[in-house]
Amino acid sequence: MTPSSPHDKSLVADLPRLALLSVLGLIFLMPYIWMISVSLKPLDEVWRASMSLIPQTFAFEKNYGRVLSEVPIGRYLLNGAIVCFGILVFQLAFALPAGYALAKLNFRGRETLFAFVMLGLLIPAHVPAIPLYIAFAQTGILNTYAALIAPSTISVFAIFMFRQFFRAMPDELIHAARMDGLGEWSIVWRIIVPNAWPAATAFAIFSVVAHWNDLFWPLIAVSGKGELATPALGVIYFRTEEAGDDFGALMAAATITTIPLVAAFLIAQRRFIEGITMTGLKG
Amino acid sequence: MSDVALPLGHAAAAPAGERTHRGEALAAWLLTAPAILAFVLMLLIPTAAVVAIAFTDYELGAPALRFVGLANFAELLEDRGFVTSFRNTAFFVAVTTPVSIIGGLMLALLIESGTRGRAFFRAVFFLPVVSLMVAMATAFQYMFHPTIGPVNAALRGLGIVGPNWLGSSDSVMWTLSIIGVWEQIGFNMVLFLAGLTAIPRDLYAAAEVDGVRSAWSRFWTVTWPLLGPTSLFVLTITMIRSLRVFDIVATLTQGGPNKASEVLLYTMYTEGFTFFRMGYSAAITVVFLGAVVVLMLLQTRVLDRRVHYG
Numbered sequence: 001m002t003p004s005s006p007h008d009k010s011l012v013a014d015l016p017r018l019a020l021l022s023v024l025g026l027i028f029l030m031p032y033i034w035m036i037s038v039s040l041k042p043l044d045e046v047w048r049a050s051m052s053l054i055p056q057t058f059a060f061e062k063n064y065g066r067v068l069s070e071v072p073i074g075r076y077l078l079n080g081a082i083v084c085f086g087i088l089v090f091q092l093a094f095a096l097p098a099g100y101a102l103a104k105l106n107f108r109g110r111e112t113l114f115a116f117v118m119l120g121l122l123i124p125a126h127v128p129a130i131p132l133y134i135a136f137a138q139t140g141i142l143n144t145y146a147a148l149i150a151p152s153t154i155s156v157f158a159i160f161m162f163r164q165f166f167r168a169m170p171d172e173l174i175h176a177a178r179m180d181g182l183g184e185w186s187i188v189w190r191i192i193v194p195n196a197w198p199a200a201t202a203f204a205i206f207s208v209v210a211h212w213n214d215l216f217w218p219l220i221a222v223s224g225k226g227e228l229a230t231p232a233l234g235v236i237y238f239r240t241e242e243a244g245d246d247f248g249a250l251m252a253a254a255t256i257t258t259i260p261l262v263a264a265f266l267i268a269q270r271r272f273i274e275g276i277t278m279t280g281l282k283g
Numbered sequence: 284m285s286d287v288a289l290p291l292g293h294a295a296a297a298p299a300g301e302r303t304h305r306g307e308a309l310a311a312w313l314l315t316a317p318a319i320l321a322f323v324l325m326l327l328i329p330t331a332a333v334v335a336i337a338f339t340d341y342e343l344g345a346p347a348l349r350f351v352g353l354a355n356f357a358e359l360l361e362d363r364g365f366v367t368s369f370r371n372t373a374f375f376v377a378v379t380t381p382v383s384i385i386g387g388l389m390l391a392l393l394i395e396s397g398t399r400g401r402a403f404f405r406a407v408f409f410l411p412v413v414s415l416m417v418a419m420a421t422a423f424q425y426m427f428h429p430t431i432g433p434v435n436a437a438l439r440g441l442g443i444v445g446p447n448w449l450g451s452s453d454s455v456m457w458t459l460s461i462i463g464v465w466e467q468i469g470f471n472m473v474l475f476l477a478g479l480t481a482i483p484r485d486l487y488a489a490a491e492v493d494g495v496r497s498a499w500s501r502f503w504t505v506t507w508p509l510l511g512p513t514s515l516f517v518l519t520i521t522m523i524r525s526l527r528v529f530d531i532v533a534t535l536t537q538g539g540p541n542k543a544s545e546v547l548l549y550t551m552y553t554e555g556f557t558f559f560r561m562g563y564s565a566a567i568t569v570v571f572l573g574a575v576v577v578l579m580l581l582q583t584r585v586l587d588r589r590v591h592y593g
Binding site for chain 1 (some may be wrong): 304306307308310311312314315317318319321322325326327328329330332333336343390393394396397398399400402404405406407408409410411412413414415416417418419421422423425426431433436437440465470473474477523527529530533534548551552555556561564565568571572575576579
């Protein structure tokens with residue numbers, strides 16, 4: 001049997017592989033399994049340190065109820081959605097036309113601009129944080145959506161990715177449009193944007209996953225027990241102020257904030273994996 | 284770059300083309316203007332500023348700032364906290380990188396070697412990549428809890444007294460590294476899966492004709508050499524991702540106990556945004572940036588070589 005025909009492996013021959021994968025998979029899922037299990041357990045059962053996953057008495061209402069009543073968790077999720085959406089809209093609005101211009105238009109300075117793009121790829125998002133914080137503090141826009149969104153509006157990586165994407169697009173498409181008398185703006189709107197969907201979707205997934213899960217910048221830009229907390233910040237607030245040792249409620253908060261992206265991932269698995277790995281370059 | 288030749292070809296066009304050419308340039312600048320503006324404001328100036336601040340004693344709210352040359356960097360070398368932080372980050376990178384790469388490769392090979400359950404297991408191992416790390420970190424906090432956590436409960440069942448995973452300075456970096464591997468392994472697995480699919484099937488058949496029979500020798504004669512470029516890419520990417528460890532430290536240990544889990548970005552965060560010692564924090568940022576740039580350049584060189592050999 002060659003590896004080129006793994007298809008004809010019988011179920012019995014495949015069993016060791018499946019068993020090993022299942023054991024490893026189970027170990028990997030342990031944090032999720034325990035998170036959900038503990039989120040359903042009453043406090044005394046959590047502290048009894050039993051190894052049983054199924055709660056003897058279900059404390060769903062108590063734990064999840066505590067999260068819902070003590071922190072505006074719905075607001076945190078909404079904030080996460082607003083921030084991710086705001087960031088994505090600006091990133092696409094800035095990067096898509098720039099990527100097209102760098103790929104398909106001839107103009108002096110194009111090589112210089114592209115060199116700056118490559119330079120920008122070297123800089124992690126953590127680097128500009130201090131000057132941005134100082135500038136935001138002085139202009140008084142800390143603790144606003146603008147402060148959460150603005151630093152991420154430019155994605156050098158998106159420019160790079162769209163440039164690569166548009167370069168692979170046939171020139172004839174654009175020439176034909178010019179022949180038809182379309183101006184550069186109409187070309188962008190009517191030809192480029194509609195054709196960019198595959199790249200835009202991949203980038204959107206990458207961007208939303210990155211910013212929904214980001215802790216570093218929200219921790220800096222939003223202070224106090226603000227109404228502007230993103231999901232990541234929300235979990236931290238709830239942990240430090242409300243539920244230090246109430247693991248049941250804490251796991252309920254963790255479950256609520258983890259579910260949206262994980263659910264989206266399970267629905268559109270292939271797209272997620274493609275999007276995140278295609279953009280793997282950014283690291 | 285090959286497209287340098289293109290504008291010349293265009294410039295040679297008839298005067299009729301001259302106007303469209305200028306129109307094209309104007310459109311190009313208008314199309315790139317928003318991106319340029321945001322790039323300059325949000326990335327270029329702040330990055331230049333952070334390097335500049337690193338050479339000053341700037342503190343937020345202080346009336347004036349002074350140029351202090353390399354004093355911040357000299358202080359970094361003397362600062363036991365920073366040295367620990369640097370060493371911890373290096374430890375985290377040194378542990379998580381090989382484990383999550385070799386582990387990711389083994390998972391990919393295991394998944395690829397059969398047809399059953401591919402999508403399912405790929406999803407299982409990739410799940411941590413899309414999960415809110417702050418939330419998952421609290422789940423790990425419970426699992427690694429010294430008295431009520433299931434990990435130590437299981438060890439007790441085996442007659443072993445488990446360590447105080449996150450609470451003891453001896454084990455805290457190991458525990459964080461375990462979480463780091465959990466977080467990264469699925470990402471590497473998917474990159475390796477892509478690399479494996481790109482290997483032409485007939486190469487295996489050819490190797491078989493040449494007498495390569497066992498799965499072991501097949502791996503070393505065909506799979507591994509052809510995965511070389513992927514592996515080098517995965518190596519640099521994983522190192523950079525590990526270098527940026529922040530979320531799990533901020534959530535679980537805040538650098539403790541006793542600075543035993545201080546890492547670069549967390550030290551930079553506390554110096555800058557808790558103590559407002561911006562100059563000092565900027566110097567740490569510069570060290571961090573330097574490390575990332577070195578790894579990135581390594582990757583670019585590696586990618587260049589990949590083009591040559593490919």
